[in-house]
Amino acid sequence: MNYKIFVLFFITFYALSVSAQEITGNVYDEKTNEPIPFVNIWFKGTNQGTISDMNGDFKLPLVKKDTLCFSSVGYFQKEIKIENGTKMPISVSLIENVKELGEVQVKPEISRAKELFEQILNHKNENKENIKRVNEYKILETKTVYVAVDTFSKIIRSLGNLDDVTIESDNQKLRFSPVYLSEQARIISNDSVNVVYSKKDGIFPRLNQTIESMIVDKVVVDLDFYKDQIYIMDRGFISPLNNSALLHYNLYLDDSIMIDNNQYYHFSFAPKNKYDPFFTGHFTIEDGSFALTAIDVYINLKANLNFVNGFKGQVSYKKLPDGNWFYNSQNIGVNLSLTSNKDSASNYSSKRIDNIEKGNWLINKYIQYSASEGLNGIKAREWKQRPEFAFDSSLANAYSRVDKIKEHEVVKGIDKIGGMVLTSYFNKGIIDIGPVYDLYSTNTIEGERIAIPIRTSEKMFRYFSIGGFVGYGTRNREFKYGTNLVYQPQTMDKFILRFNYSNDYNLVSQEKFLRFIKYNPNSKGTGNFISLFTSREENPYLKEEESFEIRIEYNALNGNHLEVSPYLLSSTNTQAVRFIRNNTEYEHYKNYGVLMDLRFAFGQPYDKFYFDRIYYIGNIPVVHMSFDIGQTLLPGQKIKNAGLYAQFHGSVQGRLTRGQVFMNYMLNGGYLMGDAPYDLLDQPVGSMSLGYSKDRFNLLHFASFAHNLYTNAHLYVNGGGVLLNRAPLVRKLKLYEIVSFKGHIGELNNSYQPVFDLPSYYSNESNKPYAEIGFGITNIFKVLRIEYVRQLTNTYVGSGFADKGGIRFRAEMSF
Structure with missing residues (x-):
């Protein structure tokens, strides 16, 4: 990968992805006011949920179910009704269950956790095959790259009306400017993939495909935790469900809950060596099938990775009528920066992605799955308006912002330089100058050789190009030349x-x-x-x-x-x-x-x-x-x-x-x-x-x-x-x-x-x-x-x- 482009982007623009509506809050002990970590939080009647972090904070997407349940070992379970207009973040206090404290062992049940984990491994291949057996379904995928910009910057002010080119945030000094946007609808049928709708745009026309293939697709990949490794950022991350996971992770059984007469176990895990590039997070499995129902993963700040200020991956599964589990959604977000944000050094892994400073990129990929027959006969571009899929309505306005930003002279200049680093050609309107390696060289015959290599660009002819070079040696004082045609x-x-x-x-x-x-x-x-x-x-x-x-x-x-x-x-x-x-x-x-x-x-x-x-x-x-x-x-x-x-x-x-x-x-x-x-x-x-x-x-x-x-x-x-x-x-x-x-x-x-x-x-x-x-x-x-x-x-x-x-x-x- 040509990472020179990567540096160029970081120096100039970074990104933040827009997310759908969310519920955020904090869980604390009603008596001591201390935060409660590892609280199980889910929507009543579903297995859609999350877990609070070390500071008691939590965040999860808003769904139609409006009652939120909170459960933790040593505390009474609590339910809260979420209504329209509820202000975020919410504060939730739990009351200590004194009677149960004498009966429940609060520290992690390591032996029990290992027993259950062995059952997970025994059923892993079966559950993986159950997912593969679903061969008729539809996917709606969105990818976004936004940059956090300083509203007081002269360059940002030169873009014009900030409302036309950026999105506001809670921080008055920061706004978010789109860099790359993509949405795609696919029909999967018997292992064949048919792309039925696609739309993408970005502020760097010459580099859009590189941003996607070399940055977006490397850091926001498909998360299949039934595999032994997940490739992220050119590294193989050991899955917490790997057969040898216990060699790399500390595993804890946090709690068990009952939903619709089904029991679910909640685990948390963390790498044994915090400097290793492994995941930290938590997952939930169903008793009996021992199938994954939800998993959240993060990457520790101390992990030996470059530019990653925060990473989160969330995968949820849904139960099909036949009783097997299949994907519901994948939501992957990455906060990239040249250096670690100052306020993120001591934060828990799940918090770091939301610690945003100017120049940060936030990259997001949100994939939704549906096997519903209700989408048959519906145009693919209209899937996002259907109840089977949730869609961020602000994405439509983001495309118009991209159109305005990419016409700015500074942005055009960055696009040209980035294109030169990648292709070795520098664009000057209807002419491309390059390859840049041919501009200067030395040898015994010519001494210092200076050359002018050029070709016509796409702006002149889309399917035809003519070019050539003229080189001059300072020692032999001789010209050399050539020409080339492409059709x-x-x-x-x-x-x-x-x-x-x-x-x-x-x-x-x-x-x-x-x-x-x-x-x-x-x-x-x-x-x-x-x-x-x-x-x-x-x-x-x-x-x-x-x-x-x-x-x-x-x-x-x-x-x-x-x-x-x-x-x-x-x-x-x-x-x-x-x-x-x-x-x-x-x-x-x-x-x-x-x-x-x-x-x-x-x-x-x-x-x-x-x-x-x-x-x-x-x-x-x-x-x-x-x-x-x-x-x-x-x-x-x-x-x-x-x-x-x-x-x-x-x-x-x-x-x-x-x-x-x-x-x-x-x-x-x-x-x-x-x-x-x-x-x-x-x-x-x-x-x-x-x-x-x-x-x-x-x-x-x-x-x-x-x-x-x-x-x-x-x-x-x-x-x-x-x-x-x-x-x-x-x-x-x-x-x-x-x-x-x-x-x-x-x-x-x-x-x-x-x-x-x-x-x-x-x-x-x-x-x-x-x-x-x-x-x-x-x-x-x-x-x-x-x-x-x-x-x-x-x-x-x-x-x-x-x-x-x-x-x-x-x-x-x-x-």
Whole structure:
């Protein structure tokens, strides 16, 4: 994920979601006036309810039932009628049941809790299957992102009438401005999902889909507590119903209640280590079926997570006529901020989401389920007016506020900068400037190279773009140039046609398959901006190349992708890159062929930016299978006398998550055979800088190995604080331990017939594996990673093409 956008949003705008009408209040002891925690609160005749927190405070959505019940061990049960006009918050006093105090054990019944929890686990698979058996139902989902803004800010005042662009709050200094709004209606039928209504808008047109896919969908996910893990913010949170939950959570049986002659047990839970990213909260189960009827979860402030000032998740279930339980609603809210709010440091987890300061984002997703036949024949856009679903009427006005805000010049500027960070293009009306990595680079031939890359934007042509670049080297005082065309023949991006031409200097080691797995790759060889400005040498291994290429792309609905690319290349030697064969030096040569790539994305979500689909690394692996076939022509050589070459290449990348620990992986391998120039060989290289590279090596120099049979591995493990959370002083810094591994195995065998002699700066004397291992910490000031990298063995220490070890830096952010 490109978290630079995340920082940009935080610096400028944050969000607050609008919620439906709620009942809030406080429960206290009538005699001592002390707050009573863990009071069971529910609407009479239902199992819809909540529990009071450590301060006795509670909050729950208002439903049609108007009588609220309060029950706690050691107190008399109390009922309160909620009428229209009742002022919030309400205060509720409970009277101590003196007679029962001598009979009831007030402290948690740990042994009884364990016995009941074993029954929950024994029935877990059955209850999960009962939910899956409901295969005909409807969903109404709303997502909102609001920002808390200071009404005295000059920028906010410049937006005009605050009533037109913001929503008032109880705090006179704060109002709430919409950033992103979405509503969707879906019909689920026999595992098929049919979206029958959808509406979305946001104040950043270029970034709306990124806000949804990289922020909203990562922090407000579907909460299925019957699963062992719930993925939130790129972390796996252990469910309190996990088979091993008692290893991670302290579990307490708080109370039992009777509703309509059915008994329900109420549990509370908290992580054993408060610094671990686990849930705290409470849940209710039905006796007999031991099915979940309601669960509320929160995340502790001390948990080792970035930007999360508050998190709440509420899931309620309803009993179907067949006696089984199914979803009623899910309500998920997150309060995000760059730093923890000052007044939230000592508050109970359930309170923190409501402690709002300027700049906070409050993100909300509210999902409602209905199996009612009363919705059949009703237009999906009208579901929100039906009694089966509750809907926030203020959402309609929020869309008009979005229209007004996104026309402000400051907001437009933020949208442009955010779009540049994500896509590497900066918009200037009908022109896009980029990719930004091509603006500046250095190499031995050109010295400092300054380029102007541009293309026409969507504002000029929606389905067509023409662009190019002009680059100038300060050392050789020479211009280089190129042009490109893109055409989408249909409204959907099922087919994309591209044409590229360039006359430029390119790295001999530049991997042609890299663009399939890394979007916006830096073709000039530096892995990141730290590498760009800290490289201790200029890369001399460039050749002058004139390139013609046509790309025909096909995108399937499931995310699979096929590309066929005929190409013609004309390569010219330079001082460091020479083409010698049998003591004869050739100034240039040509090769032509067809490159094909097939991507299997397995339905992985993606974002589309103009003509490009961006797939983000996730728990679903992405597999690429590539094949290149071509022919090399020397000056004066006829086609019939030239041999063919063929190259097979495959890669897989993704993420494995287990609790707070995750591992990113990228594995590739290939085989080149036939008559081919040496620049088609696999050449693992580094940037010779202080910058840590994810997709290349960190200790290798600009030239090392050259193999036709090869495999490479890039692994990165982020511990999420699994060890550092247990260090008394260090854990307050919220650092993450990291381990990385990079390895290469290859050889140059007889299947490869060299068109040119292999230059002496390549080393193939040994076929022993090359490996790097790194240890370090990340999340330093939330943006910096430092890692010590060292060769795993001493095989290539002193070889002249690899460093023994060194410290590397990388700017990165995550939750």
